[in-house]
Amino acid sequence: MKFYHQTKVLGNLLHCCQHGTELGWLIDPEEETVLIVFPEQRVQLLRGDAPLPVLPEIELNLTVNQLFGWLSFG
Helix, strand or coil: CHHHHHHHHHHHHHHHHHCCCCCEEEEECCCCEEEEECHHHCEEEEECCCECCCCCCCCCCCEHHHHHHHHCCC
16 A cells, blocks of 8 residues: 555656646655655655755755654654
């Protein structure tokens, strides 16, 4: 079931990019990865100390590891 749900979310992100969304993140806590969806359906898989892209008007320096550090509950 996990694959189906991620595929559905990725499909939604790609649809949004086709209609003007500038950036999308698909966060996978099990794999501790972030799939980035850019305009024109370009995708990139990030992990570890890779910096996460943000929109130009947002001042944020955040790595994948930092994101999962924030999201951990334990």
